Amino acid sequence: MRLLEERIRKDGEAVNETVLKVGSFINHQVDSAFMDALGRDFAQHFAGKGITKVFTIESSGIAPALMAAKHLNVPMVILKKQTSKILEGNVYQTRVMSFTKGTSYELTLFADYIGKDDRVLLIDDFLANGEAAMGAARLISQAGASLEGIGILIEKSFQKGRSRLEEAGYHVYSQARVARLAEGVIEFLPEDGTDTGE
Ligand code: G4P
Numbered sequence: 001m002r003l004l005e006e007r008i009r010k011d012g013e014a015v016n017e018t019v020l021k022v023g024s025f026i027n028h029q030v031d032s033a034f035m036d037a038l039g040r041d042f043a044q045h046f047a048g049k050g051i052t053k054v055f056t057i058e059s060s061g062i063a064p065a066l067m068a069a070k071h072l073n074v075p076m077v078i079l080k081k082q083t084s085k086i087l088e089g090n091v092y093q094t095r096v097m098s099f100t101k102g103t104s105y106e107l108t109l110f111a112d113y114i115g116k117d118d119r120v121l122l123i124d125d126f127l128a129n130g131e132a133a134m135g136a137a138r139l140i141s142q143a144g145a146s147l148e149g150i151g152i153l154i155e156k157s158f159q160k161g162r163s164r165l166e167e168a169g170y171h172v173y174s175q176a177r178v179a180r181l182a183e184g185v186i187e188f189l190p191e192d193g194t195d196t197g198e
Pocket residue numbers: 018019020021022027057058059060061097098099100101125126127128129130131132133161
């Protein structure tokens with residue numbers, strides 16, 4: 001998606017070979033009109049899949065997921081990384097390891113917000129090793145629902161997330177696919193993604 005690539009070129013910062021900073025419009029400050037455009041693009045891409053709910057993982061996925069849900073006219077559900085001590089109820093849980101941050105957490109989905117008939121679209125900001133998305137997929141599967149697609153803002157195509165998700169049978173659509181990072185350098189894959197066998 002040209003719009004996101006252009007914005008990353010303008011406002012993103014490649015810190016090193018692995019980390020891209022996009023704090024001014026995605027992770028810290030959020031450009032709401034821009035998020036609306038990204039959400040519309042996700043909704044158009046996944047139209048016809050019969051999506052009943054948009055899921056995301058807190059926190060940076062919430063803004064684009066909400067916009068996608070708005071354009072698909074369905075609710076958005078947030079998967080939590082920290083379980084609230086106040087809220088009680090039936091939950092689905094799975095442990096997720098973050099290699100980027102060197103931490104792990106218990107990804108939690110409240111059972112009230114998913115049913116066997118749900119057709120879920122998962123939206124997240126970054127795809128690196130695919131651990132978070134695989135964790136979300138496990139929770140959706142535990143609930144007996146189906147994961148119809150995974151929408152990602154920024155895929156780091158030099159990491160193994162996409163191939164893991166595709167090998168597991170999931171349809172992945174990334175709005176920007178970063179082929180290479182280096183200090184001050186950001187390179188994207190061509191839009192048709194020919195060099196990854198799509
Ligand atoms: P994975 O799920 O694909 O395996 O990714 P990984 O665990 O490695 O990434 C964990 C966290 O690091 C995620 O944020 C992800 O968005 C973030 N991340 C990964 N690569 C980059 C990068 O190049 N730049 C930035 N800015 N973030 C990156 P999180 O812990 O879920 O945080 P948040 O959603 O609360 O912001």
